[in-house]
Amino acid sequence: MTLFFVLTPLLAVIWVSSFSNKIISFPPQGYSLDWYANAWRIENFRDGFLLSLKVSLLATLFGLLVGVPAALALVRGRFAGKGLISTVLMSPMMIPGVVAGSALYVYFIQFELLTTWQLAATFPGLVGAHSVLTVPWIVRLVTASLMSNGSSIEEAALNLGATPWTVLRRITLPMARPGLVAGGLFSFIVSFTDLEKSIFLVGPGSTTLPIAIVNYLEWNLDPTVSAVATVQILMIGVALVFSDRYVKLSRAF
Template sequence: MKNLNIAGALSRVVICVTLFFVITPLITVIWVSVFSNKIISFPPQGYGFDWYTNAWRLDNFREGFLLSFKVSLLATCIGMLVGVPAALAMVRGNFPGKAVIGMVLMSPMMIPGVVAGSALYVYFIQFEMLSNVQVAATLPGLVAAHSVLTIPWIVRLVTASLVMNGSHVEEAALNLGATPWTVIRRVTLPLARPGLVAGGLFSFIVSFTDLEKSIFLIGPGSTTLPIAIVNYLEWNLDPTVSAVATVQILIIGAALVLSDRYVKLSRTF
Protein backbone atom coordinates (compact mmCIF):
# COMPACT_ATOMS: atom_id res chain seq x y z
CA MET A 1 0.00 0.00 0.00
CA LYS A 2 2.85 2.33 0.91
CA ASN A 3 4.55 1.60 -2.43
CA LEU A 4 1.33 2.48 -4.26
CA ASN A 5 1.14 5.82 -2.44
CA ILE A 6 4.77 6.61 -3.35
CA ALA A 7 4.15 5.67 -7.00
CA GLY A 8 1.03 7.85 -7.08
CA ALA A 9 2.90 10.80 -5.58
CA LEU A 10 5.75 10.41 -8.08
CA SER A 11 3.33 10.25 -11.00
CA ARG A 12 1.65 13.47 -9.83
CA VAL A 13 5.04 15.17 -9.53
CA VAL A 14 5.98 14.08 -13.06
CA ILE A 15 2.64 15.34 -14.40
CA CYS A 16 3.04 18.70 -12.67
CA VAL A 17 6.61 19.14 -13.94
CA THR A 18 5.54 18.24 -17.48
CA LEU A 19 2.64 20.69 -17.38
CA PHE A 20 4.99 23.38 -16.06
CA PHE A 21 7.38 22.94 -19.01
CA VAL A 22 4.48 22.91 -21.50
CA ILE A 23 2.48 25.83 -20.11
CA THR A 24 5.29 28.18 -19.05
CA PRO A 25 6.41 29.08 -22.63
CA LEU A 26 2.79 29.83 -23.59
CA ILE A 27 2.28 32.07 -20.56
CA THR A 28 5.61 33.81 -21.27
CA VAL A 29 4.63 34.54 -24.90
CA ILE A 30 1.27 35.97 -23.81
CA TRP A 31 2.99 38.05 -21.12
CA VAL A 32 5.61 39.45 -23.51
CA SER A 33 2.90 40.42 -26.01
CA VAL A 34 1.67 43.20 -23.68
CA PHE A 35 5.15 44.67 -22.98
CA SER A 36 5.54 48.29 -23.99
CA ASN A 37 9.27 47.79 -24.67
CA LYS A 38 10.42 48.28 -28.27
CA ILE A 39 13.01 45.56 -27.67
CA ILE A 40 12.12 42.57 -25.54
CA SER A 41 13.81 42.94 -22.18
CA PHE A 42 13.11 42.22 -18.52
CA PRO A 43 11.70 43.78 -16.45
CA PRO A 44 9.15 45.45 -18.79
CA GLN A 45 8.94 49.24 -18.88
CA GLY A 46 5.14 49.06 -18.95
CA TYR A 47 2.18 47.26 -20.44
CA GLY A 48 -0.18 47.90 -23.34
CA PHE A 49 -1.81 46.39 -26.44
CA ASP A 50 0.01 48.49 -29.04
CA TRP A 51 1.79 45.47 -30.53
CA TYR A 52 -1.52 43.84 -31.46
CA THR A 53 -2.45 46.97 -33.41
CA ASN A 54 1.01 47.05 -34.98
CA ALA A 55 0.68 43.41 -36.09
CA TRP A 56 -2.62 44.12 -37.85
CA ARG A 57 -1.16 47.20 -39.57
CA LEU A 58 1.66 45.17 -41.11
CA ASP A 59 0.67 43.75 -44.50
CA ASN A 60 2.70 40.55 -44.09
CA PHE A 61 0.89 39.52 -40.92
CA ARG A 62 -2.56 40.61 -42.06
CA GLU A 63 -2.29 39.02 -45.50
CA GLY A 64 -0.49 35.99 -44.05
CA PHE A 65 -3.32 35.40 -41.61
CA LEU A 66 -5.95 35.68 -44.34
CA LEU A 67 -4.01 33.36 -46.69
CA SER A 68 -3.43 30.79 -43.94
CA PHE A 69 -7.12 30.90 -43.04
CA LYS A 70 -8.17 30.47 -46.68
CA VAL A 71 -5.75 27.61 -47.37
CA SER A 72 -6.64 25.82 -44.11
CA LEU A 73 -10.37 26.12 -44.79
CA LEU A 74 -10.07 24.81 -48.36
CA ALA A 75 -7.69 22.01 -47.32
CA THR A 76 -10.04 20.96 -44.52
CA CYS A 77 -13.02 20.84 -46.90
CA ILE A 78 -11.06 18.72 -49.39
CA GLY A 79 -9.81 16.53 -46.57
CA MET A 80 -13.38 15.96 -45.39
CA LEU A 81 -14.54 15.04 -48.90
CA VAL A 82 -11.76 12.45 -49.19
CA GLY A 83 -11.25 11.40 -45.58
CA VAL A 84 -14.85 10.71 -44.53
CA PRO A 85 -15.61 8.19 -47.32
CA ALA A 86 -12.18 6.63 -46.74
CA ALA A 87 -12.91 6.24 -43.02
CA LEU A 88 -16.30 4.68 -43.78
CA ALA A 89 -14.69 2.23 -46.18
CA MET A 90 -11.92 1.33 -43.74
CA VAL A 91 -14.29 0.70 -40.81
CA ARG A 92 -17.36 -0.78 -42.49
CA GLY A 93 -15.83 -2.26 -45.64
CA ASN A 94 -14.09 -5.57 -46.20
CA PHE A 95 -11.91 -5.68 -49.31
CA PRO A 96 -8.46 -6.85 -50.43
CA GLY A 97 -5.61 -4.50 -49.61
CA LYS A 98 -7.46 -2.78 -46.80
CA ALA A 99 -4.43 -2.74 -44.50
CA VAL A 100 -2.17 -1.35 -47.23
CA ILE A 101 -4.63 1.42 -48.08
CA GLY A 102 -4.87 2.28 -44.39
CA MET A 103 -1.09 2.60 -44.18
CA VAL A 104 -1.04 4.84 -47.26
CA LEU A 105 -3.73 7.10 -45.80
CA MET A 106 -1.80 7.44 -42.54
CA SER A 107 1.65 7.77 -44.12
CA PRO A 108 1.70 11.62 -44.30
CA MET A 109 1.68 11.62 -40.49
CA MET A 110 4.86 9.52 -40.39
CA ILE A 111 6.96 11.63 -42.78
CA PRO A 112 8.85 14.65 -41.39
CA GLY A 113 7.39 17.93 -42.63
CA VAL A 114 10.61 19.17 -44.25
CA VAL A 115 11.02 15.90 -46.15
CA ALA A 116 7.39 15.94 -47.30
CA GLY A 117 7.59 19.61 -48.33
CA SER A 118 10.75 19.15 -50.39
CA ALA A 119 9.34 15.97 -51.97
CA LEU A 120 6.12 17.75 -52.95
CA TYR A 121 8.11 20.62 -54.42
CA VAL A 122 10.19 18.25 -56.57
CA TYR A 123 7.02 16.42 -57.63
CA PHE A 124 5.30 19.67 -58.63
CA ILE A 125 8.34 20.75 -60.66
CA GLN A 126 8.45 17.39 -62.47
CA PHE A 127 4.71 17.62 -63.14
CA GLU A 128 5.16 21.12 -64.57
CA MET A 129 7.98 19.94 -66.85
CA LEU A 130 5.80 17.12 -68.23
CA SER A 131 2.51 19.00 -68.53
CA ASN A 132 3.48 22.68 -68.79
CA VAL A 133 0.99 23.36 -65.98
CA GLN A 134 2.42 25.29 -63.05
CA VAL A 135 1.51 23.87 -59.64
CA ALA A 136 4.40 24.93 -57.42
CA ALA A 137 4.19 28.49 -56.02
CA THR A 138 0.43 28.65 -56.69
CA LEU A 139 -2.58 28.67 -54.40
CA PRO A 140 -3.99 25.38 -55.80
CA GLY A 141 -0.62 23.70 -55.24
CA LEU A 142 -0.45 24.95 -51.66
CA VAL A 143 -4.02 23.81 -50.99
CA ALA A 144 -3.27 20.39 -52.49
CA ALA A 145 -0.22 20.00 -50.24
CA HIS A 146 -2.20 20.98 -47.16
CA SER A 147 -4.99 18.60 -48.17
CA VAL A 148 -2.48 15.75 -48.03
CA LEU A 149 -1.74 16.97 -44.49
CA THR A 150 -5.39 17.06 -43.36
CA ILE A 151 -6.65 13.75 -44.79
CA PRO A 152 -4.90 11.41 -42.29
CA TRP A 153 -6.17 13.38 -39.29
CA ILE A 154 -9.76 13.29 -40.55
CA VAL A 155 -9.52 9.58 -41.33
CA ARG A 156 -8.10 8.87 -37.89
CA LEU A 157 -10.68 10.86 -35.90
CA VAL A 158 -13.70 9.76 -37.96
CA THR A 159 -12.50 6.16 -37.77
CA ALA A 160 -12.24 6.43 -33.97
CA SER A 161 -15.79 7.78 -33.80
CA LEU A 162 -17.19 5.03 -36.04
CA VAL A 163 -15.41 2.27 -34.10
CA MET A 164 -16.75 3.58 -30.77
CA ASN A 165 -20.32 3.66 -32.09
CA GLY A 166 -20.27 0.18 -33.64
CA SER A 167 -22.54 -0.96 -36.45
CA HIS A 168 -25.56 -2.26 -34.51
CA VAL A 169 -27.81 0.75 -35.20
CA GLU A 170 -26.96 0.68 -38.90
CA GLU A 171 -27.77 -3.05 -39.12
CA ALA A 172 -31.07 -2.43 -37.36
CA ALA A 173 -31.96 0.31 -39.84
CA LEU A 174 -31.15 -1.98 -42.78
CA ASN A 175 -33.31 -4.76 -41.27
CA LEU A 176 -36.21 -2.30 -40.99
CA GLY A 177 -36.04 -1.57 -44.72
CA ALA A 178 -33.84 1.51 -45.01
CA THR A 179 -31.66 1.78 -48.11
CA PRO A 180 -27.85 1.90 -47.72
CA TRP A 181 -27.80 5.58 -48.73
CA THR A 182 -30.51 6.41 -46.19
CA VAL A 183 -28.56 4.57 -43.49
CA ILE A 184 -25.41 6.57 -44.27
CA ARG A 185 -27.28 9.87 -44.40
CA ARG A 186 -29.68 9.39 -41.47
CA VAL A 187 -27.77 7.04 -39.16
CA THR A 188 -24.02 6.71 -39.85
CA LEU A 189 -23.10 10.36 -40.37
CA PRO A 190 -25.15 11.67 -37.41
CA LEU A 191 -23.54 9.05 -35.16
CA ALA A 192 -20.11 10.00 -36.49
CA ARG A 193 -20.73 13.73 -36.00
CA PRO A 194 -18.29 14.00 -33.05
CA GLY A 195 -15.50 12.63 -35.21
CA LEU A 196 -16.50 14.85 -38.14
CA VAL A 197 -16.42 18.00 -36.02
CA ALA A 198 -13.21 17.08 -34.22
CA GLY A 199 -11.53 15.96 -37.46
CA GLY A 200 -12.43 19.19 -39.21
CA LEU A 201 -11.25 21.40 -36.35
CA PHE A 202 -8.03 19.49 -35.74
CA SER A 203 -7.20 19.38 -39.45
CA PHE A 204 -7.73 23.13 -39.67
CA ILE A 205 -5.28 23.61 -36.78
CA VAL A 206 -2.63 21.38 -38.37
CA SER A 207 -2.92 23.20 -41.69
CA PHE A 208 -3.07 26.68 -40.15
CA THR A 209 0.17 26.19 -38.20
CA ASP A 210 2.13 24.35 -40.92
CA LEU A 211 5.50 25.84 -41.78
CA GLU A 212 7.60 23.01 -43.19
CA LYS A 213 5.52 22.30 -46.31
CA SER A 214 4.43 25.88 -46.94
CA ILE A 215 7.95 27.27 -47.00
CA PHE A 216 8.74 25.13 -50.08
CA LEU A 217 5.50 25.81 -51.94
CA ILE A 218 4.58 29.44 -51.29
CA GLY A 219 4.60 31.78 -54.30
CA PRO A 220 6.31 35.16 -54.70
CA GLY A 221 4.39 38.08 -53.22
CA SER A 222 2.38 35.90 -50.85
CA THR A 223 3.09 34.31 -47.50
CA THR A 224 1.35 32.29 -44.83
CA LEU A 225 1.26 33.42 -41.21
CA PRO A 226 3.96 31.02 -39.89
CA ILE A 227 6.33 32.13 -42.67
CA ALA A 228 5.53 35.79 -41.98
CA ILE A 229 6.50 35.23 -38.33
CA VAL A 230 9.84 33.65 -39.28
CA ASN A 231 10.61 36.45 -41.76
CA TYR A 232 9.78 39.15 -39.23
CA LEU A 233 12.01 37.60 -36.57
CA GLU A 234 14.97 37.81 -38.95
CA TRP A 235 15.16 41.60 -38.62
CA ASN A 236 13.05 42.57 -35.58
CA LEU A 237 13.10 41.85 -31.86
CA ASP A 238 9.97 43.67 -30.69
CA PRO A 239 6.93 41.92 -29.12
CA THR A 240 4.87 42.05 -32.35
CA VAL A 241 5.57 38.37 -32.97
CA SER A 242 4.44 37.58 -29.42
CA ALA A 243 1.15 39.36 -30.12
CA VAL A 244 0.66 37.35 -33.32
CA ALA A 245 1.60 34.13 -31.53
CA THR A 246 -0.88 34.94 -28.73
CA VAL A 247 -3.71 35.24 -31.25
CA GLN A 248 -2.62 31.90 -32.74
CA ILE A 249 -2.54 30.31 -29.28
CA LEU A 250 -6.07 31.52 -28.53
CA ILE A 251 -7.45 30.30 -31.87
CA ILE A 252 -5.74 26.92 -31.62
CA GLY A 253 -6.66 26.52 -27.95
CA ALA A 254 -10.33 27.23 -28.66
CA ALA A 255 -10.35 24.75 -31.54
CA LEU A 256 -8.68 22.05 -29.41
CA VAL A 257 -11.18 22.56 -26.59
CA LEU A 258 -14.04 22.20 -29.08
CA SER A 259 -12.40 19.11 -30.60
CA ASP A 260 -11.88 17.47 -27.22
CA ARG A 261 -15.51 18.15 -26.32
CA TYR A 262 -16.67 15.94 -29.19
CA VAL A 263 -13.90 13.33 -29.29
CA LYS A 264 -11.33 12.76 -26.54
CA LEU A 265 -8.15 13.23 -28.53
CA SER A 266 -6.23 10.99 -26.13
CA ARG A 267 -8.22 8.04 -27.44
CA THR A 268 -6.98 8.53 -31.00
CA PHE A 269 -3.23 8.30 -30.32
Protein backbone atom coordinates (compact mmCIF):
# COMPACT_ATOMS: atom_id res chain seq x y z
CA MET A 1 0.00 0.00 0.00
CA THR A 2 2.84 2.40 0.84
CA LEU A 3 4.50 1.66 -2.49
CA PHE A 4 1.20 2.38 -4.24
CA PHE A 5 0.95 5.85 -2.69
CA VAL A 6 4.60 6.57 -3.55
CA LEU A 7 4.46 5.42 -7.17
CA THR A 8 0.99 6.65 -8.18
CA PRO A 9 1.93 10.38 -8.43
CA LEU A 10 5.06 9.52 -10.42
CA LEU A 11 3.14 7.30 -12.83
CA ALA A 12 0.48 9.99 -13.19
CA VAL A 13 3.11 12.58 -14.19
CA ILE A 14 4.63 10.19 -16.73
CA TRP A 15 1.16 9.44 -18.14
CA VAL A 16 0.23 13.13 -18.46
CA SER A 17 3.49 13.84 -20.31
CA SER A 18 2.21 11.73 -23.20
CA PHE A 19 -1.13 13.56 -23.61
CA SER A 20 -1.69 15.28 -26.93
CA ASN A 21 -3.96 17.90 -25.31
CA LYS A 22 -2.66 21.47 -25.45
CA ILE A 23 -4.35 22.03 -22.09
CA ILE A 24 -4.19 19.18 -19.59
CA SER A 25 -7.62 17.57 -19.27
CA PHE A 26 -9.12 14.13 -18.69
CA PRO A 27 -9.71 11.95 -20.55
CA PRO A 28 -6.87 12.65 -23.00
CA GLN A 29 -7.75 13.37 -26.61
CA GLY A 30 -4.80 11.27 -27.76
CA TYR A 31 -1.14 10.59 -27.09
CA SER A 32 2.03 12.27 -28.31
CA LEU A 33 5.68 12.61 -27.33
CA ASP A 34 6.06 16.05 -28.93
CA TRP A 35 6.14 17.72 -25.51
CA TYR A 36 9.60 16.31 -24.85
CA ALA A 37 10.94 17.97 -27.99
CA ASN A 38 9.05 21.13 -27.08
CA ALA A 39 10.72 21.21 -23.66
CA TRP A 40 14.18 21.02 -25.23
CA ARG A 41 13.30 23.77 -27.72
CA ILE A 42 12.42 26.16 -24.89
CA GLU A 43 15.60 28.05 -24.00
CA ASN A 44 14.74 28.49 -20.32
CA PHE A 45 14.33 24.74 -19.84
CA ARG A 46 17.49 23.92 -21.77
CA ASP A 47 19.65 26.52 -20.02
CA GLY A 48 18.03 25.80 -16.66
CA PHE A 49 18.80 22.11 -16.97
CA LEU A 50 22.46 22.76 -17.81
CA LEU A 51 22.86 25.30 -14.99
CA SER A 52 21.19 23.02 -12.45
CA LEU A 53 23.41 20.14 -13.58
CA LYS A 54 26.62 22.16 -13.18
CA VAL A 55 25.60 23.63 -9.82
CA SER A 56 24.52 20.24 -8.45
CA LEU A 57 27.72 18.48 -9.50
CA LEU A 58 29.95 21.16 -8.00
CA ALA A 59 27.87 21.40 -4.81
CA THR A 60 28.00 17.62 -4.39
CA LEU A 61 31.79 17.63 -4.89
CA PHE A 62 32.21 20.40 -2.31
CA GLY A 63 29.86 18.58 0.06
CA LEU A 64 31.99 15.43 -0.20
CA LEU A 65 35.20 17.38 0.44
CA VAL A 66 33.71 18.88 3.60
CA GLY A 67 31.28 16.21 4.75
CA VAL A 68 33.48 13.11 4.60
CA PRO A 69 36.27 14.47 6.86
CA ALA A 70 33.60 15.88 9.19
CA ALA A 71 31.87 12.49 9.42
CA LEU A 72 35.19 10.72 10.06
CA ALA A 73 36.02 13.19 12.84
CA LEU A 74 32.58 12.85 14.45
CA VAL A 75 32.61 9.03 14.40
CA ARG A 76 36.25 8.18 15.01
CA GLY A 77 37.53 11.32 16.74
CA ARG A 78 37.62 12.03 20.47
CA PHE A 79 37.19 15.69 21.32
CA ALA A 80 34.88 17.99 23.22
CA GLY A 81 31.91 19.60 21.49
CA LYS A 82 31.12 16.77 19.06
CA GLY A 83 27.41 17.11 19.76
CA LEU A 84 27.44 20.83 19.07
CA ILE A 85 29.42 20.42 15.84
CA SER A 86 27.06 17.66 14.69
CA THR A 87 24.05 19.89 15.37
CA VAL A 88 25.58 22.76 13.41
CA LEU A 89 26.35 20.51 10.44
CA MET A 90 22.81 19.08 10.47
CA SER A 91 21.06 22.42 10.96
CA PRO A 92 20.51 23.20 7.24
CA MET A 93 18.16 20.20 7.12
CA MET A 94 16.04 21.67 9.92
CA ILE A 95 15.59 25.19 8.52
CA PRO A 96 12.73 25.82 6.04
CA GLY A 97 14.05 26.43 2.52
CA VAL A 98 12.50 29.89 2.09
CA VAL A 99 13.95 31.04 5.42
CA ALA A 100 17.39 29.66 4.54
CA GLY A 101 17.29 31.21 1.06
CA SER A 102 16.37 34.68 2.31
CA ALA A 103 18.93 34.43 5.12
CA LEU A 104 21.69 33.50 2.67
CA TYR A 105 20.72 36.37 0.42
CA VAL A 106 20.94 38.85 3.30
CA TYR A 107 24.26 37.33 4.37
CA PHE A 108 25.69 37.63 0.84
CA ILE A 109 24.64 41.30 0.68
CA GLN A 110 26.25 42.05 4.04
CA PHE A 111 29.37 40.16 2.98
CA GLU A 112 29.58 42.26 -0.18
CA LEU A 113 29.20 45.49 1.81
CA LEU A 114 32.05 44.48 4.11
CA THR A 115 34.47 43.04 1.53
CA THR A 116 33.26 44.39 -1.88
CA TRP A 117 33.18 40.73 -3.09
CA GLN A 118 29.89 39.96 -4.77
CA LEU A 119 28.32 36.58 -4.03
CA ALA A 120 24.62 37.28 -4.50
CA ALA A 121 23.39 36.71 -8.06
CA THR A 122 26.65 34.98 -9.05
CA PHE A 123 27.46 31.40 -10.02
CA PRO A 124 29.95 30.88 -7.13
CA GLY A 125 27.36 32.20 -4.68
CA LEU A 126 24.74 29.80 -6.02
CA VAL A 127 27.16 26.87 -5.76
CA GLY A 128 28.05 27.89 -2.20
CA ALA A 129 24.39 28.07 -1.20
CA HIS A 130 23.70 24.64 -2.67
CA SER A 131 26.78 23.26 -0.92
CA VAL A 132 25.13 24.17 2.36
CA LEU A 133 22.36 21.76 1.32
CA THR A 134 24.68 18.89 0.45
CA VAL A 135 26.94 18.79 3.51
CA PRO A 136 24.27 17.57 6.00
CA TRP A 137 23.21 14.69 3.75
CA ILE A 138 26.76 13.49 3.28
CA VAL A 139 27.65 13.84 6.97
CA ARG A 140 24.50 12.00 8.01
CA LEU A 141 24.82 9.07 5.59
CA VAL A 142 28.59 8.61 5.89
CA THR A 143 28.27 8.77 9.69
CA ALA A 144 25.56 6.07 9.62
CA SER A 145 27.70 3.90 7.35
CA LEU A 146 30.78 4.22 9.57
CA MET A 147 28.85 3.54 12.77
CA SER A 148 27.23 0.42 11.31
CA ASN A 149 30.66 -1.06 10.48
CA GLY A 150 32.35 -0.30 13.79
CA SER A 151 36.06 0.30 14.27
CA SER A 152 37.35 -3.19 15.14
CA ILE A 153 38.81 -3.89 11.68
CA GLU A 154 40.63 -0.54 11.66
CA GLU A 155 42.04 -1.17 15.13
CA ALA A 156 43.22 -4.63 14.07
CA ALA A 157 44.98 -3.16 11.04
CA LEU A 158 46.73 -0.55 13.21
CA ASN A 159 47.82 -3.26 15.65
CA LEU A 160 49.30 -5.22 12.74
CA GLY A 161 51.46 -2.27 11.69
CA ALA A 162 49.40 -0.42 9.10
CA THR A 163 49.79 3.34 9.04
CA PRO A 164 46.74 5.57 9.71
CA TRP A 165 46.79 6.69 6.06
CA THR A 166 46.78 3.07 4.85
CA VAL A 167 43.91 2.23 7.19
CA LEU A 168 41.94 5.22 5.92
CA ARG A 169 42.59 4.43 2.26
CA ARG A 170 42.32 0.63 2.33
CA ILE A 171 39.75 -0.01 5.08
CA THR A 172 37.78 3.01 6.34
CA LEU A 173 36.78 4.57 3.03
CA PRO A 174 35.91 1.24 1.33
CA MET A 175 33.71 0.33 4.30
CA ALA A 176 32.03 3.74 4.10
CA ARG A 177 31.43 3.44 0.34
CA PRO A 178 27.65 2.87 0.64
CA GLY A 179 27.36 6.06 2.67
CA LEU A 180 29.58 7.96 0.26
CA VAL A 181 27.54 6.89 -2.77
CA ALA A 182 24.19 7.44 -1.06
CA GLY A 183 25.29 10.80 0.35
CA GLY A 184 26.57 11.99 -3.02
CA LEU A 185 23.45 10.78 -4.82
CA PHE A 186 20.96 12.32 -2.40
CA SER A 187 22.98 15.53 -2.27
CA PHE A 188 22.84 15.80 -6.05
CA ILE A 189 19.09 15.21 -6.07
CA VAL A 190 18.41 17.76 -3.32
CA SER A 191 20.56 20.37 -5.06
CA PHE A 192 19.18 19.67 -8.54
CA THR A 193 15.56 20.03 -7.41
CA ASP A 194 16.04 22.97 -5.04
CA LEU A 195 13.80 25.97 -5.66
CA GLU A 196 13.70 27.99 -2.44
CA LYS A 197 17.36 28.94 -2.21
CA SER A 198 17.92 29.27 -5.95
CA ILE A 199 15.08 31.72 -6.46
CA PHE A 200 16.80 34.20 -4.12
CA LEU A 201 20.30 33.78 -5.53
CA VAL A 202 20.24 33.31 -9.32
CA GLY A 203 21.72 36.15 -11.31
CA PRO A 204 20.06 38.21 -14.05
CA GLY A 205 19.50 36.24 -17.25
CA SER A 206 20.14 32.86 -15.60
CA THR A 207 17.70 30.33 -14.21
CA THR A 208 17.74 26.85 -12.74
CA LEU A 209 15.39 24.14 -13.94
CA PRO A 210 12.97 24.34 -10.97
CA ILE A 211 12.65 28.11 -11.45
CA ALA A 212 12.09 27.63 -15.19
CA ILE A 213 9.29 25.18 -14.40
CA VAL A 214 7.57 27.59 -12.02
CA ASN A 215 7.86 30.46 -14.51
CA TYR A 216 6.43 28.30 -17.32
CA LEU A 217 3.46 27.18 -15.21
CA GLU A 218 2.51 30.82 -14.63
CA TRP A 219 1.32 31.16 -18.22
CA ASN A 220 0.99 27.62 -19.63
CA LEU A 221 -1.00 24.49 -18.75
CA ASP A 222 0.25 22.06 -21.40
CA PRO A 223 2.07 18.76 -20.63
CA THR A 224 5.55 20.24 -21.28
CA VAL A 225 6.24 20.50 -17.55
CA SER A 226 5.16 16.87 -17.12
CA ALA A 227 7.67 15.91 -19.80
CA VAL A 228 10.42 17.80 -17.98
CA ALA A 229 9.41 16.16 -14.68
CA THR A 230 9.41 12.73 -16.35
CA VAL A 231 13.00 13.24 -17.54
CA GLN A 232 13.99 14.14 -13.98
CA ILE A 233 12.21 11.07 -12.60
CA LEU A 234 13.99 8.82 -15.11
CA MET A 235 17.38 10.41 -14.38
CA ILE A 236 17.00 9.90 -10.65
CA GLY A 237 15.58 6.39 -11.09
CA VAL A 238 18.45 5.29 -13.33
CA ALA A 239 20.98 6.77 -10.90
CA LEU A 240 19.41 4.92 -7.97
CA VAL A 241 19.25 1.59 -9.82
CA PHE A 242 22.78 1.93 -11.17
CA SER A 243 24.17 2.90 -7.75
CA ASP A 244 22.35 0.10 -5.95
CA ARG A 245 23.62 -2.36 -8.56
CA TYR A 246 27.24 -1.75 -7.56
CA VAL A 247 26.86 -0.40 -4.02
CA LYS A 248 23.95 -1.61 -1.89
CA LEU A 249 22.44 1.67 -0.74
CA SER A 250 20.46 -0.11 1.99
CA ARG A 251 23.75 -0.61 3.85
CA ALA A 252 24.06 3.16 4.26
CA PHE A 253 20.91 3.48 6.40
